[in-house]
Amino acid sequence: MNRYVIRYYFTEGFRGIFLHAFSSFAAVGVITACLLIMGSFTLVAVNVQAMITELEQSSEIVIDIDEALTDALARSVGSRISEIDNVQRAEFVSREDTYNSYREKMGEVLMQGILPDTFWHKYKVYLVDVQYVDDTAEKLRGLSGVADVRIEREVLNSLVSIRQVVQMVSLVLIVSLLIVSLFIMQNTIKLATFERREEIAIMRVVGATKGFIRWPFVIEGFILGLLAGILAYFTQVFAYDRFGAALDEVQLTPFSELWLPVLAVFVLTGFLVGIFGSVMTIRKYLRA
């Protein structure tokens, strides 16, 4: 492929965009909108995920240690707890700690006559992933010296459900909007091939290869997709900033931590939608 041919592809690709400026504009607009919706939902999912992770890290399983164990033995259970998969950390709470905590909450009067020995030594266990809480609890129950394992099941289950719903909705939206974007790009290129059908027919008659005919359309799709990706990125930055400023109580993940993956995904998606949309259309057209 010589440089004249490459220059020809790009010249024709750009010419195609201006030749049917309205449909090009519409395609960029719709793909930008699709990318924005996809991006927004992904960012919501990322933030929800971050919040859930934070909540998960503060959600605990409480383990009561067998009262027959001495203080030293009770403390030694901690190292075995930490060895179990999915355990992030285990915090020892002695009888005295629990007693003091109750005394603070309920007052001296109500606690009269109650001694620290009434309480059991405990461990607060924090998990890596709350989704596997049951498995982990089962393993904890199997440890010698463990009398009981208590789970705040409702909170943990809700966290898991919220995360699953957000992930599912984001996935469905991303896939549907990708299909919509591809469809829009295909229509734009179809229109481009229709407007240049005479040129294509002549090219075929004089012996242009299919690749030679195809490339300007692929470049046209690539430019439109890329343009949509860049446009969507800057709109997303602006929207995220405004949205974050409007939320008083919720602290969003700073965009400085997200800009690179967001830019990469937008540009790559725009690029791929442009290339695939045009390749699929022109291939079908040239086969016909």
Add this chain to the structure above:
Amino acid sequence: MTLRIDDGEFVFLVGPSGSGKSTIIKLLTSEIRPSEGKVMVNGYNINTIKPSAVPMLRRTLGVIFQDFRLIEKKNIFENVAFAMRAVGASPREVKARVPYVLDLVGLSHKARRRPFELSGGEQQRVAIARALINNPMVIIADEPTGNLDPARSLEIMTLLERINALGTTVLAVTHERELVNRFAKRVIAIDGGRIVSDKQGGYFTSGPAARQ
């Protein structure tokens, strides 16, 4: 049907509508494949030609249509140059060759005009220039004078005759008896997919095609 056209020949292909003229052209340009028999064009076997070789075959052919098929948005120079660019020629090659071919068809002074500014005869000459630009071995003219008056038709056929004299094989499909008779060339008449006459210098002397 057995038909052989040698290098440098000028052949008229005549016959009524539906006789198979268009099918022959489609076979020669590899738009369709033969269901039986064997078709060879400029060394390419149309029965077995690979899709990737079809553009190479077509570069050895120059095709002219009844409706000229010029691109309205491009001027005459660009219309002709376009066929060269489509096969990967450099701008320098285009700049050197297009004026020469436009001169050959007598249109160098109208290079910057658009097709709609030209008469039918002139438009067909542009189409001939476009067919010639890649230096084909064979020119296939499909009813090249179908949209022209008798004077312009004669002009176009004379131009094709001149091109043939320069060594290019010409296959002209036409209905025009007067025109064919004026040029003493080989005339192949077909009807119902069969050759009914193949003579030098004569037109429709007998057979069903003569009645058209």
